[in-house]
Amino acid sequence: MNRLFFQPHQAGLSKVQAAEHTLRNINPDVLFEVHNYNITTVENFQHFMDRISNGGLEDGKPVDLVLSCVDNFEARMTINTACNELGQTWMESGVSENAVSGHIQLMIPGESACFACAPPLVVAANIDEKTLKREGVCAASLPTTMGVVAGILVQNVLKFLLKFGTVSFYLGYNAMQDFFPTMSMKPNPQCNDKNCRKQQEEYKKKVAALPKKEVVQEEEEIIHEDNEWGIELVSEVSEEELKNSSGPVPDLPEGITVAYTVPQQQEDSVPDVTVEDSGESLEDLMAKMKNM
Amino acid sequence: MADEATRRVVSEIPVLKTNAGPRDRELWVQRLKEEYQSLIRYVENNKNADTDWFRLESNKEGTRWFGKCWYIHDLLKYEFDIEFEIPITYPTTAPEIAVPELDGKTAKMYRGGKICLTDHFKPLWARNVPKFGLAHLMALGLGPWLAVEIPDLIQKGVIQHKEKCI
Numbered sequence: 001m002n003r004l005f006f007q008p009h010q011a012g013l014s015k016v017q018a019a020e021h022t023l024r025n026i027n028p029d030v031l032f033e034v035h036n037y038n039i040t041t042v043e044n045f046q047h048f049m050d051r052i053s054n055g056g057l058e059d060g061k062p063v064d065l066v067l068s069c070v071d072n073f074e075a076r077m078t079i080n081t082a083c084n085e086l087g088q089t090w091m092e093s094g095v096s097e098n099a100v101s102g103h104i105q106l107m108i109p110g111e112s113a114c115f116a117c118a119p120p121l122v123v124a125a126n127i128d129e130k131t132l133k134r135e136g137v138c139a140a141s142l143p144t145t146m147g148v149v150a151g152i153l154v155q156n157v158l159k160f161l162l163k164f165g166t167v168s169f170y171l172g173y174n175a176m177q178d179f180f181p182t183m184s185m186k187p188n189p190q191c192n193d194k195n196c197r198k199q200q201e202e203y204k205k206k207v208a209a210l211p212k213k214e215v216v217q218e219e220e221e222i223i224h225e226d227n228e229w230g231i232e233l234v235s236e237v238s239e240e241e242l243k244n245s246s247g248p249v250p251d252l253p254e255g256i257t258v259a260y261t262v263p264q265q266q267e268d269s270v271p272d273v274t275v276e277d278s279g280e281s282l283e284d285l286m287a288k289m290k291n292m
Numbered sequence: 293m294a295d296e297a298t299r300r301v302v303s304e305i306p307v308l309k310t311n312a313g314p315r316d317r318e319l320w321v322q323r324l325k326e327e328y329q330s331l332i333r334y335v336e337n338n339k340n341a342d343t344d345w346f347r348l349e350s351n352k353e354g355t356r357w358f359g360k361c362w363y364i365h366d367l368l369k370y371e372f373d374i375e376f377e378i379p380i381t382y383p384t385t386a387p388e389i390a391v392p393e394l395d396g397k398t399a400k401m402y403r404g405g406k407i408c409l410t411d412h413f414k415p416l417w418a419r420n421v422p423k424f425g426l427a428h429l430m431a432l433g434l435g436p437w438l439a440v441e442i443p444d445l446i447q448k449g450v451i452q453h454k455e456k457c458i
Contacts, residue, residue, distance in 0.1 A: 041377050041380070042353075059294040074388070077384060
């Protein structure tokens with residue numbers, strides 16, 4: 001986060017204060033509430049849980065979504081603990097230490113794997129670590145990778161809140177090969193977090209209580225009782241015209257197509273009318289036009 | 293694990309049984325007792341082997357810990373204050389030990405003096421939850437960190453000895 005917000009004139013401010021100032025300048029209509037503390041301590045954790053359960057748009061109501069943009073395992077586990085206890089849906093995001101991979105993850109307590117259900121997932125690197133690790137240096141930082149991960153996180157949030165597209169439970173980003181793996185993970189029935197196990201039980205009960213949905217295939221046929229005038233539906237473009245205006249579609253992998261195709265030259269097609277060369281000079285032609 | 297010597301030392305530290313954090317009321321008290329027992333044993337072992345290198349104590353609730361550690365280099369004893377807080381996700385996550393007086397003096401440290409451990413530590417700790425406790429954290433975390441950082445800091449002239457001993 002600090003790579004995306006902090007500017008030199010903000011030196012001395014905490015990260016969240018600087019973020020608030022920058023964001024408020026971008027959109028003054030957003031409401032901000034800022035806290036700067038270590039959420040892993042016993043005192044602060046209680047306050048943190050309280051703000052999740054009471055800090056919604058309407059005071060006293062829980063928030064709709066929690067987004068984790070922290071940079072360490074301990075903080076993530078702490079957020080996980082809070083959300084499992086409160087049954088709070090949240091999304092976690094992260095960038096690897098070598099800064100060439102990242103991921104986002106959606107966690108719905110009881111329904112999907114929580115952060116403690118499995119050891120931390122790693123986007124496979126497929127690179128020689130030696131090309132990245134320098135002796136004596138801990139970690140790399142690429143604001144570009146963070147920008148990409150931030151983008152896919154917010155995109156997932158929009159899809160989740162506004163109910164469009166497919167919300168990914170897990171979306172990875174491998175910057176070296178430009179690979180975006182997706183997947184979803186079921187919760188672990190033996191998860192170490194007892195609240196996760198409890199949420200799993202509650203979710204199973206909720207699913208069992210839903211009415212059975214019958215999948216009925218209905219073929220919609222538009223039938224009119226009578227068709228006195230014999231009206232038929234015909235395409236605006238004739239079959240032959242369609243064939244003449246389409247060209248070959250190139251061999252493309254799944255998920256990519258062309259915006260339109262260009263027909264190949266046909267020898268026996270009717271020639272269009274072309275301009276004639278009358279032998280007049282350019283100046284003559286310009287004068288001719290002027291005198292029209 | 294680190295090296296043979298560390299492995300041996302750690303194998304002589306009693307492991308803990310209760311998987312409880314500071315929010316678990318009575319179970320936390322149980323865990324605290326086990327922590328103290330393990331720490332006392334570890335310090336005793338060190339004294340017997342003439343490698344006594346730290347002291348630790350906590351507040352009444354066992355959530356804040358503080359003490360001293362020392363490191364011998366070239367016959368000189370260097371002493372440092374240490375402190376840490378128990379995170380609510382303990383023992384799943386290990387506490388972050390801080391050596392405040394070395395803050396800003398080494399790259400292997402976060403702001404506030406929290407030491408940066410090697411890549412090996414976290415997976416090792418994760419695999420041994422809840423058996424590992426504060427004694428193991430000292431032996432596998434702070435100990436090796438001091439062994440790498442202090443000689444380097446001395447050599448660079450960043451720290452000077454406060455008292456001569458031995």
